[in-house]
Amino acid sequence: MEKKAENRREFIQKSARLSLVLALGGVGGFALTKTTKDEWVWQIDPFKCTQCGRCESDCVLAPSAVKCIHAYDLCGYCDLCGGYFKPDANELSTAGENQLCPTAAIERKFIEEPYFEYIINEDLCIGCAKCVEGCTSFGNGSFHLQIMHNICLNCNECSIARVCPSDAISRVKSNEAYKVKGDFTTNT
Amino acid sequence: MKKTTYIFLAFLFLLTTFTSFSQEQRFPKPEFETGYVQPSPETPEPRTASMELVDVAILLLVISLASYFAIRRRSRTGILGLTLFTLLYFGFYRNGCICSIGAIQNITLAFTDPTYAISISALLFFLIPLIYTLLFGRTFCAGACPLGAIQDLVIIQPISIPRWLRKTLGIIPFIYLGLAVLYAATGTDFIICRYDPFIGIFRMDAEFHMVILGIAFLLMGMFVARPYCRFLCPYGVLLNWMSRFSKWHLSITPSKCIQCKLCTTSCPFDAIDFPIQEKPANSRSNVRKFILYALLIPVWMVAGSFVGMKLHKNLAKAHPDVYLAELLISQPELIHDEDNIDVQTFMASGKPLEALIEEAKAKREDFYMGSIILGAFIGLVIGSTIMNQVVFRRREIYQPNRADCFSCGRCMDYCPVEK
CATH class of the missing domain: 1.20.5 (Single alpha-helices involved in coiled-coils or other helix-helix interfaces)
Structure with a gap:
């Protein structure tokens, strides 16, 4: 039994x-x-981005892994830079009150008359997209946001992608991890 | 002017506008005379894909060692060492991501979203612990899970939780698993990752409420051992099923139990089953109860699916499309609200409202079916939990409860029997 x-x-x-x-x-x-054998990482499509500012606030990291990147190929090297100066700037100088960037992460450097180079200090950049908005509205749109993969933790689901209003963030293959605006001008 | 000139001018006008459109360069790039060299933007490479496979290899190694320590070596010290290693590597170094618990959602999404391709490491992270548990019991929980590790190390003064409370709280993981699968399947959200209470501690960086939640879990964990593992972990549900039928399992005694009762207080998780020799006196009425409860299971399932059906609209609100569509229908004046980013972006996209509403309706349909299945599943769980309460199993010796035991090996040191 x-x-x-x-x-x-x-x-x-x-x-x-x-x-x-x-x-x-x-x-x-x-x-x-x-x-798939490919590893996937998150990246922003600069042509879909609407510069809403959520990349700054919704990343799991503080400061965000999203930084502004400068596609020099597109830059017009303007003296009156829409990404550097506030629209109501007193004068075109590097004085703090004229700058759009809240952390003064953009360095303005004179090259030759009348051109200026703008360099982004990524240690200071918080990904707020204020300069991107300025440059896209008034300039060539050479400033744009990208997820920096030396900082990004590659979360299982990107917490910015979840709240991105224009669905600009998607998974891309890790061997083509950036969507830098180059000499191309349309989203093809 | 002649007609042909007009046509020529019109053609020229079209040509110039067309080219300016395709270039979209408001300010042409200057040609420098001072020999300025244009820098190129820095794009640091992501962690290479092969490193993900290193993680898988380390998981395999740790879980194999944990199984060896639990079953062959019978070494609590060994398991403790692995716990520490896992906490440091998978926890603080890898920031708790990639993890087997979250991989449930990737698997679900791979099943439901035809465009989603799952990475091989996520699949392996999902499968390896389940296979090992089917062979050796929940040694993954003991040594290879960073969430388990951080909780295991803070146990100070565990209190025993009464069986009825354990069984009742034990239903929560099923609900959590069901919700996680529902939200992953509908492409809404990965809730397991978002509400992981310890990831903020691993990263040393999180939103305020998540930090509070993590600390609360650790404080609670000093007295209620491994609260997340026992009463929340959705992966634990799967491990629990596997472990019940595992081929081998950790045993308290190395040879023959002498019923000394020394091990009874050793388990902080109340996972040791005491011997039951005699059948309960009212075994006849127990059989009757068992049949009654078994017959009640379909009733529970129907009730569950009814609740699910009633709740599907609320559950669907978490989906961004459904949320936005509902918002725009209930408050059409928001179209003019400059501060509402979602609404403004939607308006600027030029997509008609009808299209959004259609998408939201389709999503809601998915949630309708999903919620009914989820409700029925939870009904099944509640019904069978109740039914199992009257099942009698004869036990001769003190032994770990296979479903609940984490194979941490604490009890082994309490057994005075030599091999």
Whole structure:
């Protein structure tokens, strides 16, 4: 009697284990058909970005892993830079009250008459997109936001992507991890 | 002027506007005379893909060692060492991400979203612990899970929780798992990752409420051992099922139990089953109860799916499209609200409101089905939990409860029996 009960219990154990193995195999096998060798990272499409400012506030990191990047190829090297100066700036100088950037992360450097170079100090940049908005509205749009992968933790789901109003953030392959605006001008 | 000249001028006008459109360069790039060299933007490379496979290899190594320490070596010290390593590597170094618990959502999304491709490391992180648990019990929880590790190390004065409370709270992980699968399947959110209470501690950086939640869990964990693992962890549900039928499992005694009762207070998780020799006196009425409760399971399921059906609109609100559509229908004046970023971006996108409403309706349909299935699942869980309460199993010796035991090995040191 005891022996019989023991055998029965063992049989139930074995068949349950077998069915679990089959279930796992099924799930794993199906998921295997959908795997890619590529690793995926998050990146912003600068052509979809609307500079809403959520990249600054919604990243799990503080300051955000999103930084402004400068696509020099597109820059007009303007004296009156829409990304550097507030619209109501008193004069075109590097004085703090004239600057759009809240952390003074943009360095303005004279090159030759009448051109100025603008360099972003990424240690200071907080990804607020104020300069991006200025440059896109008044200039060529050479300032734009990108997720910096030396900082980004590559969360399972990007917490900025969840709240991005224009769905500009998506997974991209890690061997093409940036969408820097280059000499191209349309989103193709 | 002649007609042909007009046409020529019109053509010229079109041509110039067209080219200026395609270039969109308001200020042409200057040609420098001073030999200025244009810098190029820095784009630091992401962590290479092969490093993800290193993580998988380390997981394999840690979980194999944990199984070896729990079953062959019977060494609590070894498991403690692994716990520390996991906390430092997967916790503080890898910032708690990638983790097996969150991988549930990636698997779900791979099933439901045809455009989503799951990375092989996420799949392995999901499968390896389940396979190991089916073989050796929940050794993953003991040594290889960073969330388990941080809680295991803060246990100071564990209190015993009465069985009825444990069983009742034990239903929460099923609800959490169901919700996580529902939200991942509908592409709404990864709630397991978002409400992971310890990730803020691993990163040393999080929103205020998440830091508070993490600290609260750790403080609670001093007295209620491993609160997240026992009463929340959705992956624990799957491990629990696997562990019940595992091929091998940690045992308290190395050879024969002498019923000395020394181990009874050793387990902080109340996971040691005491011997029950005799059948309860009222075993006849127990059989009757069992049949009654078994018959009640479908009733629970129907009730659950009814509740799910009633709640589906509330659950669907978490989806951004549904939220936005509902907002614009209930408060159409928001279209002119300059401060509402979501509304303004939607308006600027030029997408008609009808299209958004159609999408939201389709999403809500998904939630309708999903919520009914979720409700039925939770009903099934509640029904079978109640049914299991009257099941009698004879036990001769003190042994770990396979479903609840984390294989941490604390009890082994309490056993005076030599091999």
